[in-house]
Amino acid sequence: MESGLKHLSNALATPNQLSNSSSSIDGVPPELETSIRCAGAQLTQAAGVLLGLSQDIIAQAIVLFTRFWLGADGGSLRIYAAKDVSASALYLAAKLSFQPTSPRSVINVYTFLLSPDASPLWFVNPRGAPDEPPAPETYILTEGGYQSARSTLLRIESVILRALGFDTHVALPHAIALTYLQTLGATKPSVSRRVIQHLNTALLSPQLLYVTHQPNALAVAAIYLAAREQGVKLVDTEWWEVFDVDREELGFLVVGMQSTEGFMRAEKGRWENKTIPLVVDTVEAEIEKGRMLGEGE
Incomplete structure (x- = not known):
């Protein structure tokens, strides 16, 4: 049982790793x-x-x-x-x-x-x-x-x-989410598609949701969002608690997933007509440019 649970979970980043x-x-x-x-x-x-x-x-x-x-x-x-x-x-x-x-x-x-x-x-x-x-x-x-x-x-x-x-x-949340949907009786294909879309978009999250939260929590948040967007009513109880997710974590993840698309639009605007540096030399050049602008040169 323990090894099975381990297979469905990940080693998460610590606050110190995230800030340093x-x-x-x-x-x-x-x-x-x-x-x-x-x-x-x-x-x-x-x-x-x-x-x-x-x-x-x-x-x-x-x-x-x-x-x-x-x-x-x-x-x-x-x-x-x-x-x-x-x-x-x-x-x-x-x-x-x-x-x-x-x-x-x-x-x-x-x-x-x-x-x-x-x-x-x-x-x-x-x-x-x-x-x-x-x-x-x-x-x-x-x-x-x-x-x-x-x-x-x-x-x-x-x-x-x-x-x-x-x-x-x-461990990924995609298969877990589909299992949860079946458990909740939410079998509408449009909901399943939207759940998978939210999970794939979250891979680009600036909050690094995949390394800060377990797959079960990501799955629950994607289901909550998708059901709300598609107008599908789930059970009346606080169903997410059955899947070991509390309201606070759910709220954080829902906000994080919702904000990712806006973040991506902002990134495109910020880097409009410019390339994002993907090699060391161009990273150095970008840092130097920022330093010179900061000094008003």
Whole structure:
């Protein structure tokens, strides 16, 4: 029973880990760190989709990516490129699953998504995806470039494993939520779809909901929101308590999930016509720019 419960739960971030990341200790402004972390999660999602990976694997990779930056012992954005950590986290999550993918496939997809000319991602290519197919040389690596990228992919995979203490277990709320819906008798497909949408959006939450709350609580909050949005009445009692979630935690998670879409819109506005730095050199340049603006230069 105990091992079964452990399988459905995660090791959560401590308040100290959340307030003292290695990046913040190294002088990366909190807003910049949040933007880069969110862009890295979106990059992981897009790469996973292009690789044909299941959403479970992609979500696990995003959680591993997020955990890597936590605490003083985690990775610093002034040492490790977010793009490399994203690629290695996705490669690692796929390798641990029933759907492994090759280093070459991962590298090819990331080269395309990080191309300033070919990428469809707004934070990499602010001009938007090109109307005409881009020239192959803008997103295809030479053999030498591939070998270098492969070496980096495998090296950062080892760095992630060491930073996480080789604990790669990630319990997700998606299947739990669907089980809860059945228990509550809420079988309307539109509710199930909205629940999954809320859970996937929460992967991008600036409050890092997936590393601060257990899957059962995330599942309950997504169900509460979806049922309210779809006008579906659930049981009259405080049903969330049956699933070991109190009103205070539910309220926090509902607000957090609701705010994520607004946060994403604000991020797009903040970085309009600019790229979000995903490598160490551009992070340094952004920090320096912020310092100069702060000094009024």
